Amino acid sequence: MRIERVLLKDYTTLGVGGPAELWTVETQEDLLKATEAPYRVLGNGSNLLVMDEGVPERVIRLAGEFATYDLRGWVGAGVLLPLLVQEAARQGLSGLEGLLGIPAQVGGAVKMNAGTRFGEMADALEAVEIFHEGRFHIYLPQELGFGYRQSRLPPGGIVTRVRLKLKERPLEEIRRRMAEVDAARKGQPKRKSAGCAFKNPPGHSAGRLIDERGLKGLRVGDAMVSLEHGNFIVNLGQATAKDVLELLKRIQEELPLELEWEVWP
Ligand code: FAD
Ligand code: EPU
Structure with missing residues (x-):
């Protein structure tokens, strides 16, 4: 088992997120130990918006026998x-x-x-x-x-x-x-993102609704509504969670969309 202090922006596809203690567990024994105190589980970090302050709980990542x-x-x-x-x-x-x-x-x-x-x-x-x-x-x-x-x-x-x-x-x-x-999937951006930010409302595409509102290209810092697909928020380089939250807020002021991402903490 490895326990290390990391920045979660290095473990999320959006490339955003502050410090945490990462517990990489490789055996059942490791898992028992890692879960003795409050924890969160990290997968590939592709649906997460992690705050710049990071998370106080242990962050558990599965490896070793859990990755065969x-x-x-x-x-x-x-x-x-x-x-x-x-x-x-x-x-x-x-x-x-x-x-x-x-x-x-x-x-x-x-x-x-x-x-x-x-x-x-x-x-x-x-x-x-x-x-x-x-x-x-x-x-x-x-x-x-x-x-x-x-x-x-x-x-x-x-x-x-x-x-x-x-x-x-x-x-x-x-x-x-x-x-x-x-x-x-051809219309989806290749830049850093966490996939679609919002769930599709029944019978609608959130991406299309955002597009029709003319919100593509809307930008806060380095967080931008993708020019390719309206439901993707992309990190142009140095975006922070604060930028992304502000951008989400501006979109939700225009459209009542439900977030698909999970926000940590
Ligand atoms: P994470 O983002 O790390 O975590 C997500 C949630 O799962 C958290 O609550 C976490 O605690 C929990 N979790 C992770 N591992 C475990 C575990 N072992 N046990 C219990 N809980 C766990 N999603 C789609 O549905 N369809 C798409 O077409 C799609 N396209 C995408 C394209 C791109 C380019 C990107 C970046 C994302 C896309 N996504 C898509 C979003 C994302 O890939 C999915 O939501 C995916 O299921 C998240 O998995 P993850 O392992 O990255 O989980
Ligand atoms: N559209 C626009 N403008 C845009 C985006 C989309 O007009 O900016 C139009 C498209 O032209 C199309 C329709 O809206 O006619 C639907 O778009 P798309 O086919 O891209 O599907 P989506 O509903 O936006 C969903 C999932 C994706 C999944 C694709 C492919 C959700 C929130 N999104 O997108 O999942 O990859 O279908 O099946 O359910 C994710 O969940 O993170 C994700 C990426």
Whole structure:
């Protein structure tokens, strides 16, 4: 186990966030120790807005035995989803294609029920192992309250492993589906971001609504509404959480949108 003081901006895709104590856990024993005091769990930091002041709790990151996988058995929650999507395709296993392009860890994808209109994480799950109250528990997906970009995990629950529901399919079919998802993502920016900032209101696209209001290019410091997609806030370089919060506020003054990101603390 490694315990170190870090700046969370180095651990989030938006590149924003202050200091914290990072606990990188590699074994069950590490996890037991790390959870003895108040904690938060970090996945790949791709849906987080972390304040410039950082967070007071321990920040737990899964590595070691929690980052190994067998696509036909248990998959560690610390494994990167993009790796799994490619590896499943290579093995001729279908079920993850809709998740192409989501830069999550498996655990973060479960917690957020990450997805696209081609499929979401919950659809690909057979079972989920969650550590809480000092023990590992196995859940069926229907017990976890999955909805659009949401789940109901037990309080303090840390997803540690999952079993996936994958089917053998011809490689060309899997590749064709992946190409379709890739094409649907073409309009998304390549700059530092945390994906879509807001949830889509039922029947609408938040990105389109922001675009139609003429808010693309709106900027506070180095935080800017992407010129490519209205629902992405990009970090042009040195954005702070304060900049991003102010920009979110200005958008929400114009449109009643619900934040998709999680704000720490
Ligand atoms: P983090 O951002 O690190 O954490 C998010 C939440 O999950 C936190 O509450 C955290 O505590 C919790 N968490 C993390 N790991 C665990 C664990 N093991 N156990 C319990 N809780 C945990 N999202 C989509 O849904 N669809 C998209 O198409 C999409 N595209 C994106 C494109 C880009 C370029 C980027 C930057 C982001 C995109 N996102 C998308 C957002 C993001 O990738 C997802 O929300 C993803 O699920 C976050 O996973 P993470 O591992 O990065 O979690
Ligand atoms: N549009 C605009 N202007 C914009 C952005 C979009 O006119 O600035 C239009 C598009 O042309 C399209 C429609 O709005 O006709 C929908 O846009 P898009 O296909 O990009 O989908 P979205 O609803 O904006 C959702 C998810 C994305 C996911 C894509 C692909 C949400 C909040 N967003 O975006 O997820 O990648 O579909 O399936 O549900 C995320 O959640 O972080 C995320 C990136």
